[in-house]
Amino acid sequence: MKNIGILFVAFVLISTSVFGQTAKQKRAERQFNDFSFVKAINTYEKLIDTSFNKFYAMRKLGDAYIMLRQPEKALPIYKEVVKQENVPSEYYLYYAQALRANGDYEASKKWMKKFKESGNEQDLRVKDFFKNDDLASAIFNASEKNTLQKLNINTKFNEFGAVELNNEIIFSSSRDEGVSVKRLYAWDKQPLLDLYKVSKEEASVEATKQLEGNVNTIHHDGPATFNSDGTKMYFSRNNYFEAKKINDEKGIMHVGIYSADLVNGKWENIKPSNLNNPNYIVYHPSLSEDGKKLYFASDMPGGIGGTDIYVSDVLEDGTLGKPVNLGNVINTEGNEAFPFIYNAEDILYFSSDGHVGFGLMDVFAAVKGENNSIVNVINLGEPINSKKDDFAYYLSKDGFKGFISSNRKGGEGGDDIYAFTRIPPLTLKGQIFDAVNNEPVVGAKVLLTRENGEELAYFITKEDGAYEHLIPRDEKFVLKGSKEKYQDVSKNFSSFGLEKEKEIIVDLNIPMKPIENVVILADLETIYFDLDKYNIRPDAAIELDKVVALMNKYPGMVIRLESHTDSRADDDYNLVLSNNRAKSTYKYIISKGIDASRITKYEGFGETQLVNKCSNNVKCSEADHQLNRRTEFIIIKMK
Numbered sequence: 001m002k003n004i005g006i007l008f009v010a011f012v013l014i015s016t017s018v019f020g021q022t023a024k025q026k027r028a029e030r031q032f033n034d035f036s037f038v039k040a041i042n043t044y045e046k047l048i049d050t051s052f053n054k055f056y057a058m059r060k061l062g063d064a065y066i067m068l069r070q071p072e073k074a075l076p077i078y079k080e081v082v083k084q085e086n087v088p089s090e091y092y093l094y095y096a097q098a099l100r101a102n103g104d105y106e107a108s109k110k111w112m113k114k115f116k117e118s119g120n121e122q123d124l125r126v127k128d129f130f131k132n133d134d135l136a137s138a139i140f141n142a143s144e145k146n147t148l149q150k151l152n153i154n155t156k157f158n159e160f161g162a163v164e165l166n167n168e169i170i171f172s173s174s175r176d177e178g179v180s181v182k183r184l185y186a187w188d189k190q191p192l193l194d195l196y197k198v199s200k201e202e203a204s205v206e207a208t209k210q211l212e213g214n215v216n217t218i219h220h221d222g223p224a225t226f227n228s229d230g231t232k233m234y235f236s237r238n239n240y241f242e243a244k245k246i247n248d249e250k251g252i253m254h255v256g257i258y259s260a261d262l263v264n265g266k267w268e269n270i271k272p273s274n275l276n277n278p279n280y281i282v283y284h285p286s287l288s289e290d291g292k293k294l295y296f297a298s299d300m301p302g303g304i305g306g307t308d309i310y311v312s313d314v315l316e317d318g319t320l321g322k323p324v325n326l327g328n329v330i331n332t333e334g335n336e337a338f339p340f341i342y343n344a345e346d347i348l349y350f351s352s353d354g355h356v357g358f359g360l361m362d363v364f365a366a367v368k369g370e371n372n373s374i375v376n377v378i379n380l381g382e383p384i385n386s387k388k389d390d391f392a393y394y395l396s397k398d399g400f401k402g403f404i405s406s407n408r409k410g411g412e413g414g415d416d417i418y419a420f421t422r423i424p425p426l427t428l429k430g431q432i433f434d435a436v437n438n439e440p441v442v443g444a445k446v447l448l449t450r451e452n453g454e455e456l457a458y459f460i461t462k463e464d465g466a467y468e469h470l471i472p473r474d475e476k477f478v479l480k481g482s483k484e485k486y487q488d489v490s491k492n493f494s495s496f497g498l499e500k501e502k503e504i505i506v507d508l509n510i511p512m513k514p515i516e517n518v519v520i521l522a523d524l525e526t527i528y529f530d531l532d533k534y535n536i537r538p539d540a541a542i543e544l545d546k547v548v549a550l551m552n553k554y555p556g557m558v559i560r561l562e563s564h565t566d567s568r569a570d571d572d573y574n575l576v577l578s579n580n581r582a583k584s585t586y587k588y589i590i591s592k593g594i595d596a597s598r599i600t601k602y603e604g605f606g607e608t609q610l611v612n613k614c615s616n617n618v619k620c621s622e623a624d625h626q627l628n629r630r631t632e633f634i635i636i637k638m639k
Contacts, residue, residue, distance in 0.1 A: 025053060028060065029470050033144075033424060035347050035378075037064040038370055055084050056457040059091060066094070067136045068369050069376045071101035082111070086455040089118035090142070097135045134356050134379060136367070141381035145423035145473055148383040148404070152204045154412040158193070160405035161223025161338075161392040162417045165230050168197045169403075170211070171417060172222030195222040195235065213267030215260055219253070223392060225287045225294075231262045234273075234294060236283035241272050248278045255283040257296060259318075274319045281307065287314075289343030294320060297337040304328055306335035309350055329374045330366055337361075338391045342399075348374075351391035355379070359387035363404065384420065400424075425470040426495050427503035432465045432481045440465025444483040446508070451476035451492070471495055471504075481508045536588050540631075544585065547633060548592040559633050561585050561602040564609055566628040567616050571606060578604025585631045 028043035041064045047057040059081050065074035078095040081087060096111035153159060155175045162171040172193045194216040198208040210216055219238035226233050239246035239256045247253045256276030260267040275282050277300065286295040292314050299307045300323070308331040313321035326348075330336060334354025341348055348366040355364055355377055362385040369375035384390060384404055392405040400422050407415050428448070432441045444461045448469060456477075459467035471477065473495045480490040493506045536544065551557050563582035565574040582602040590596050607615075610628050614620035 037067045040064045053457055063139050067367055071098045074098050075102050086453050088454045137379040140378050146384055147421045148418050151417045151419055153198055153208055154416040156413040158415040159417050160415040162403035163394050165226050167200055170197050193220045193222050214270050215267045225285045227291045228289050233260045234285040246278050254281050257282050257285050284338045286339045286341050288341050295339040295341050304331040305333040307337050309336045309339045340393050342395050349393045358385045361389040361391050363390050363393045426473050428469050428471045429503055430467055430506045432508040444481050447480040449478050544588050551594050558598050559635055560600050563604045563631040565607050566625040567607045575606035578606050
């Protein structure tokens with residue numbers, strides 16, 4: 001008992017350390033999924049140094065370096081990752097791409113072949129993502145999920161650029177309001193744009209109204225962005241001010257950025273920004289949450305492509321500072337537009353037809369490296385992006401919902417607004433228990449694998465026997481629990497059909513059976529039964545007599561009986577059969593003079609706790625099936 005006490009103290013000490021490592025792992029996962037890859041690298045490296053979930057942390061470390069466009073740093077990490085037993089097969093592909101990025105084409109072909117031979121010949125990620133070497137987007141979108149639905153505010157005209165403001169949706173639309181003179185845009189023959197609003201609860205065409213005030217004119221107005229308290233608005237508008245057109249020397253009226261203030265419920269005090277110029281476009285503003293920076297798109301001279309993304313400081317006098325081009329990681333020779341700065345994580349989203357995408361214009365996220373510089377862009381994948389134009393991405397403050405605009409097939413008109421819900425990776429939570437006293441097991445190892453055996457992660461349980469980890473959705477998994485002096489347990493589960501859930505609880509509640517006192521029973525064998533029988537066989541009687549002898553030797557010994565069947569016959573029949581076996585064993589022992597109170601329970605479990613692979617429809621020998629037809633003895637206490 002003294003040794004057991006020492007072991008308990010050791011496990012408590014281990015558990016305290018594990019608690020800190022588990023918290024660190026959760027922090028790394030959050031940083032990775034929030035595009036904070038530099039911070040994630042630092043946290044994963046600390047986990048590797050402590051050997052906590054080392055294999056998993058190494059995989060994510062390599063992924064983070066890829067996100068930062070540093071394949072030379074990812075390469076040696078992936079080289080070790082692909083040596084891991086039961087590593088997810090996609091890492092063969094990631095390693096192949098890293099080799100290729102570092103100029104080792106022959107080795108890259110070898111690992112690409114290994115990936116395909118691992119059952120991935122038809123893998124859509126290869127066709128959709130890797131054909132253009134967009135490895136970072138592929139890795140990120142392997143776990144990022146979104147659902148999409150059209151809003152009821154769409155018409156046959158253009159609707160786009162939706163944002164939230166005070167429980168309302170503000171957006172731009174070219175819908176015809178029945179005015180006496182229809183103003184048509186020469187480009188697409190649709191009426192010109194105005195800004196509209198609608199309550200989120202009553203979002204419909206009928207409930208939609210124009211913004212009050214002087215924002216809307218006889219020319220294009222919108223889309224818009226707002227400050228944090230909803231009293232200041234910046235919006236795109238044709239260069240039309242105080243009833244005057246501002247054209248370039250060819251007579252073309254370009255688009256500029258204008259501001260407005262909320263006065264008694266109406267948008268007034270319209271002012272043009274000092275960045276507006278009759279000779280080029282300045283539009284699609286997005287204001288930072290602190291109101292100090294304004295992001296926008298422009299084709300002003302000195303840019304990289306058609307329209308580029310810029311940022312300007314908002315100065316104390318309300319004017320905008322010198323525009324800063326965000327550089328050639330974001331901007332291409334094509335067109336970048338519709339910037340949106342997500343303030344919760346300081347992430348810039350934008351649309352582009354110059355980066356590798358699914359169709360025409362796609363939505364991307366910018367990745368920042370050290371010194372806060374932009375080092376990469378990530379395509380947000382389907383269903384946010386399609387084969388058509390996808391733009392005007394907006395994400396709500398909680399980070400789970402937003403809007404996207406698109407002219408994809410199946411819409412109501414030209415451009416339509418869609419609401420999306422981000423579905424983050426699912427959080428697996430659970431506990432592992434001791435069957436004797438139903439107490440949590442500290443210091444147990446819990447291994448998480450895919451159904452095919454690919455290892456995803458492992459955990460060491462804390463004082464409460466708990467484990468927690470992010471898992472992909474729509475997959476099948478196996479949890480396995482083990483600890484010295486305990487029998488191993490396992491449980492299959494899946495994450496299918498959990499689009500709305502944020503977590504799944506999977507306890508290893510097929511209890512772990514402690515065998516602390518098994519030394520006393522060293523010469524006792526498990527008793528077995530014939531197929532479809534529950535009578536005590538002669539060989540079983542010999543073993544039961546040993547149990548009786550031990551219980552006579554130790555008057556304070558209390559036990560529990562558990563009986564099992566093989567997988568043949570149906571589940572209900574096997575449950576009845578195992579209960580009969582448990583009862584037969586119980587009756588035999590008390591017939592030998594053992595007080596019934598010393599057997600706390602006798603119970604049958606049917607075929608639910610097989611000791612080998614011989615489940616339904618699995619071909620096994622009779623000897624293998626025999627191992628499952630058994631009664632086990634659990635010592636509850638010794639005095």
